[in-house]
Amino acid sequence: MKDEAEELLVGRAREGDTAAFSRLAERHRDALLRAAYAVLGNEADALDATQEALLRAHRHLATYDGRASFVTWARKIATNCALNRLEQRKRDRAGELPDGDALSDRRESATAELERDEERAIVRRAIDELPPAQRAAVLLRDVEGLSYEEISEALGIPKGTVMSRIYYGRETLKEKLSRLLARSQP
Amino acid sequence: MTCEDMRPLVSALADGELSGDEEKTVREHLASCEGCRSLERELRATSALVAKHALRPEVDELSWARFEEALAAESSPRKILSPWRRDVLGLVGAAALVAVTAGLSLLLTITSTDTIGVTWTPRHLPSLAYSDPIVNAAKVPTVPENLEGVANAGAASVLNAAQRKALERDGLVQLPGTERSLAAFYEQEHALVTADAALLVWGGAVSRATLEVECENVAPALVATLVHLERELRRFEERSTSESFTRGARLARRIVAVALGHTVDRDPESTQDVVKLRLQQGRSLSAVLGREVDWTRFHTRGRLSERPSYFKSVTWLSEAALHLDAAHPDELRAATLIALALARSPEALGRFVDLEDAVSLIHGPQDDLGALEVLEILRNALGPSVRPDLLGNDEALAVLEKQARLKAAASRTGEVATIDSSDAPRFRLMGAARSLEDLVLSSLSGERLKGRARPTSLDLLAAIGSEPARAVASSEGTPGYATALDALSKRLEDVTQVPRAVARTGSGVERSRLFALAKLVERRRSATGAGPAFMETQAYSDRALLAALASLNTALPGSEEGTLTTDPSAPLPLVEPLPGLYARLAHGARRLALGLAATTPNARRATERLHRVSDLLSGLSLAATETLEGRGYTAESRLALQSFASAARIFAPKSAFTAEDVHVLVGADGKREWLERTSGPLDRLYVVLADEKGALRLVSGPALSARELVAPAPLTQDDAARAARSDPSWASHIVR
Numbered sequence: 001m002k003d004e005a006e007e008l009l010v011g012r013a014r015e016g017d018t019a020a021f022s023r024l025a026e027r028h029r030d031a032l033l034r035a036a037y038a039v040l041g042n043e044a045d046a047l048d049a050t051q052e053a054l055l056r057a058h059r060h061l062a063t064y065d066g067r068a069s070f071v072t073w074a075r076k077i078a079t080n081c082a083l084n085r086l087e088q089r090k091r092d093r094a095g096e097l098p099d100g101d102a103l104s105d106r107r108e109s110a111t112a113e114l115e116r117d118e119e120r121a122i123v124r125r126a127i128d129e130l131p132p133a134q135r136a137a138v139l140l141r142d143v144e145g146l147s148y149e150e151i152s153e154a155l156g157i158p159k160g161t162v163m164s165r166i167y168y169g170r171e172t173l174k175e176k177l178s179r180l181l182a183r184s185q186p
Numbered sequence: 187m188t189c190e191d192m193r194p195l196v197s198a199l200a201d202g203e204l205s206g207d208e209e210k211t212v213r214e215h216l217a218s219c220e221g222c223r224s225l226e227r228e229l230r231a232t233s234a235l236v237a238k239h240a241l242r243p244e245v246d247e248l249s250w251a252r253f254e255e256a257l258a259a260e261s262s263p264r265k266i267l268s269p270w271r272r273d274v275l276g277l278v279g280a281a282a283l284v285a286v287t288a289g290l291s292l293l294l295t296i297t298s299t300d301t302i303g304v305t306w307t308p309r310h311l312p313s314l315a316y317s318d319p320i321v322n323a324a325k326v327p328t329v330p331e332n333l334e335g336v337a338n339a340g341a342a343s344v345l346n347a348a349q350r351k352a353l354e355r356d357g358l359v360q361l362p363g364t365e366r367s368l369a370a371f372y373e374q375e376h377a378l379v380t381a382d383a384a385l386l387v388w389g390g391a392v393s394r395a396t397l398e399v400e401c402e403n404v405a406p407a408l409v410a411t412l413v414h415l416e417r418e419l420r421r422f423e424e425r426s427t428s429e430s431f432t433r434g435a436r437l438a439r440r441i442v443a444v445a446l447g448h449t450v451d452r453d454p455e456s457t458q459d460v461v462k463l464r465l466q467q468g469r470s471l472s473a474v475l476g477r478e479v480d481w482t483r484f485h486t487r488g489r490l491s492e493r494p495s496y497f498k499s500v501t502w503l504s505e506a507a508l509h510l511d512a513a514h515p516d517e518l519r520a521a522t523l524i525a526l527a528l529a530r531s532p533e534a535l536g537r538f539v540d541l542e543d544a545v546s547l548i549h550g551p552q553d554d555l556g557a558l559e560v561l562e563i564l565r566n567a568l569g570p571s572v573r574p575d576l577l578g579n580d581e582a583l584a585v586l587e588k589q590a591r592l593k594a595a596a597s598r599t600g601e602v603a604t605i606d607s608s609d610a611p612r613f614r615l616m617g618a619a620r621s622l623e624d625l626v627l628s629s630l631s632g633e634r635l636k637g638r639a640r641p642t643s644l645d646l647l648a649a650i651g652s653e654p655a656r657a658v659a660s661s662e663g664t665p666g667y668a669t670a671l672d673a674l675s676k677r678l679e680d681v682t683q684v685p686r687a688v689a690r691t692g693s694g695v696e697r698s699r700l701f702a703l704a705k706l707v708e709r710r711r712s713a714t715g716a717g718p719a720f721m722e723t724q725a726y727s728d729r730a731l732l733a734a735l736a737s738l739n740t741a742l743p744g745s746e747e748g749t750l751t752t753d754p755s756a757p758l759p760l761v762e763p764l765p766g767l768y769a770r771l772a773h774g775a776r777r778l779a780l781g782l783a784a785t786t787p788n789a790r791r792a793t794e795r796l797h798r799v800s801d802l803l804s805g806l807s808l809a810a811t812e813t814l815e816g817r818g819y820t821a822e823s824r825l826a827l828q829s830f831a832s833a834a835r836i837f838a839p840k841s842a843f844t845a846e847d848v849h850v851l852v853g854a855d856g857k858r859e860w861l862e863r864t865s866g867p868l869d870r871l872y873v874v875l876a877d878e879k880g881a882l883r884l885v886s887g888p889a890l891s892a893r894e895l896v897a898p899a900p901l902t903q904d905d906a907a908r909a910a911r912s913d914p915s916w917a918s919h920i921v922r
Contacts, residue, residue: 022254029245029253043243044773050245051253055260123239141201142236148203167197167229174232181231 003069010070014061021061025054028071031144032078035154038139039082040089041128049085053078072150079136079154086132119180126176134169141166187215189222196226200233246770329357329874329882336874337883345872357874369835379761379830383838384806387830388771390837391799635666761827765810772803795837802826802833 006027012020032053037046057064057074064073127135136155140146148166152159174181195212198204204212216223245253333339333354342350345359353359368386372379779796805826812819819827873885 018257022257025253025257026250029250030242033243033245037241037243043241046243047245047249051249051256054253055256058257058260119235120239123235124241127236127240138236139240142233143240143242148198148201163198163203164194166201167194170197170229170232171193173236174228177232177235180235181228 006070007066010061010064010066013058014064018058021058024070025057025074028074029054031071032074034144035075035140036078036082038143039079039132039136039155040086041130041132041135045085045089046082049081050078053081056081072153076154080156083155122180123177126173129176130169130172134165134172137162137165138169138173187211189215189219192219192222193225196222197229200226200230249770329354333874333884335882337881339884341884342872349872353872353874359872367834368838369831372831372834379806379827383830383834384768384771384803386838387833388775388799388803388837391775391795635670761806761809761813765807768803768807768810772800772807775800775803799833799837802829806830 006024009020009024009027013024029050033046033050036049036053037043040046040049053074057077060077064070127139130138137151140151140154141148146154148159148162151162155162157165192212192215195204195208196216199209199212216226330336331354333342342353345353349359368383372383775796779793779800803826805823809819809823809827812823874882
């Protein structure tokens with residue numbers, strides 16, 4: 001179903017109406033942030049990637065052909081920006097001591113500091129510890145509810161790879177969450 | 187197909203992603219295989235756990251404001267705000283901006299001190315707007331003459347005639363505050379914990395941390411530099427034949443002396459009161475309000491009244507800065523900028539907001555007070571050819587610069603250029619950022635390039651993309667310079683693109699430096715054809731600024747530490763419900779703590795302190811969330827709220843200031859004028875408000891800013907009596 005308000009905003013943004021673009025961006029900012037977060041697993045970096053993606057989307061709005069929804073198009077840009085950052089991060093960390101890294105990741109997010117719910121904390125930690133490629137696929141599926149096709153598009157990987165990454169990610173999570181799973185199952 | 191092959195398909199089945207045939211095959215297998223059935227159940231349960239608990243980050247308003255700022259900068263050829271801000275310090279700026287612009291209207295309905303029923307009107311956070319007390323005053327009802335019919339009008343008896351007149355006319359009067367610390371405010375009053383207050387605590391902690399670490403690295407060298415500058419200024423003062431410049435130099439020297447901890451007398455001659463001059467203009471159009479405003483209503487508050495005594499020295503130093511060019515030694519240029527920074531706020535030590543202002547004095551965008559002052563200074567120096575619309579224009583700048591040089595030669599300020607500082611201490615890239623310096627050094631020094639003994643900051647600027655710097659640096663005609671520069675730029679880009687990760691291997695200092703450089707590189711990349719901003723020496727001033735911070739640290743009280751204490755008997759404060767902002771600040775503090783390699787005693791102390799502040803801010807974030815959700819406070823948020831006064835005592839500046847802004851006036855002829863920043867010490871506000879029944883009441887109390895006074899709750903019966911005999915606390919206005 002077409003969202004007329006959105007189409008209107010896209011149209012105006014294309015004509016150079018920055019305020020319209022800003023509203024468009026505001027509509028989808030959290031979805032883009034979640035997608036970037038799925039890839040990066042770090043809120044602050046994801047925020048940076050989201051901002052970069054939105055600015056990029058703004059610059060390249062002319063290339064948006066309207067076939068997919070705006071959010072799908074923008075999400076693709078956001079995951080791209082995030083993947084670039086991830087790549088960069090990997091290269092930069094090559095020579096780094098592993099324990100310092102792990103420590104900083106665990107203490108990275110102020111929001112995580114606020115977690116008091118044990119179950120939630122365990123699940124989040126398990127998600128954090130997934131390899132980025134698996135984490136991205138799992139989160140885009142289970143949190144964003146994207147289809148394999150859409151995930152394949154967003155991450156630029158074949159559909160079959162999406163399936164296996166989701167599966168391996170879930171397998172890893174399943175092991176780490178076995179205690180919780182045992183509790184939740186009858 | 188084996189079970190092993192089947193497993194990914196079972197996962198896909200749970201997602202409904204199999205084709206008809208595949209699904210049939212998998213289902214048939216499941217019917218006969220208990221292991222795979224169990225797998226399917228577990229995978230589904232795992233998915234459900236992920237869906238239920240995965241972090242769903244949301245873009246907070248602060249980040250959003252920054253995005254909109256960036257978008258605006260990108261869309262408009264004319265910059266609205268300086269697009270470049272330091273990672274950590276910049277957050278303060280942006281957050282302060284949010285804090286300043288945020289408080290348009292909030293409606294408090296408090297039923298009891300412990301049950302929090304708060305209705306918050308949604309707060310739009312524009313990326314750039316100036317807050318103005320008068321905006322809030324729009325809510326102020328018409329006030330009858332002589333305050334007739336206003337309940338507890340007797341409370342206005344403490345006002346002087348002019349203040350009372352203002353109250354009667356506008357229903358609102360802001361009195362100059364007293365020099366109080368934020369801690370005193372929260373210890374003595376039942377006050378609302380506002381974003382402003384949280385920022386002051388956070389900013390205090392962050393600046394202390396930055397200062398201490400920078401201090402360890404830089405302060406000794408910087409103090410030597412300042413001593414040198416003082417000596418040079420003295421010589422200049424003695425030799426100069428221009429009276430005004432002599433005076434300026436004397437003042438400048440005193441400022442430096444203050445920075446060095448010497449005591450100096452006040453200069454009785456330089457009391458030219460620019461503020462008064464402006465106030466004499468009376469009514470004129472406010473660009474902020476879009477209507478005519480009587481500026482005499484605004485009181486010059488706090489230390490601003492003392493500022494004119496520094497005006498001349500600022501002018502002089504600015505001129506000196508203008509005249510200094512690449513031909514001058516680094517350290518002299520740096521010291522001049524530092525002195526300039528100090529001149530802007532010689533007493534508010536450690537408050538980098540002021541120092542940031544000092545930087546914007548030189549580089550400020552047109553909407554800033556700084557730029558306007560620069561204009562004024564330039565006009566004074568160079569005459570009416572200085573036009574604001576040309577400040578971003580390179581050609582115009584070149585012309586200005588030429589004029590400035592001619593003028594300098596004519597007025598003998600050219601002498602500054604001949605100072606021999608060969609024996610002066612070298613001002614180097616600070617702290618652990620040496621590796622960057624080394625990079626520049628090895629690429630652009632005499633070993634590689636003939637005729638270039640050592641690289642200057644100009645080279646660094648050129649390397650990170652400043653075209654004017656490149657032009658100036660290249661003009662020396664050193665063979666191979668351009669090629670070396672290109673190679674260096676590439677390498678620097680590699681380094682600066684990934685500041686955080688790189689910095690993890692270095693110290694916090696390196697981290698902040700790299701980040702600043704990265705920002706510059708990014709800024710250049712995203713530049714939309716517009717030339718570099720006015721006097722493109724951002725990196726330079728960054729160094730100067732941090733150096734100034736470091737030097738100020740020597741003036742900070744030794745190792746004053748405090749323990750965060752909680753007073754359970756104190757009334758529980760309320761919190762301005764901006765959970766995202768507090769969480770962001772908590773996050774920022776923690777990140778800075780992580781960035782500081784805890785290798786030295788100073789850094790260890792700073793790190794610990796930052797963690798404490800981060801915990802406190804997380805608690806505030808929680809309290810704010812609970813407020814928004816209408817829940818009572820949990821033990822943790824109580825703890826944070828009850829520790830806030832103590833945190834303010836440890837971390838907030840010794841004297842707290844309101845964070846308001848600049849009022850720009852646009853005259854009928856299009857000329858811009860400005861009213862001083864209205865920031866000052868904690869204010870006392872008197873406002874006439876109407877209750878639901880329309881009865882008018884006078885409300886008064888100390889406040890961090892006028893925007894806090896927007897609670898249209900009726901006062902209690904004995905407010906009048908209390909107002910007359912003592913200071914009613916905020917609680918008395920917002921608690922029924």
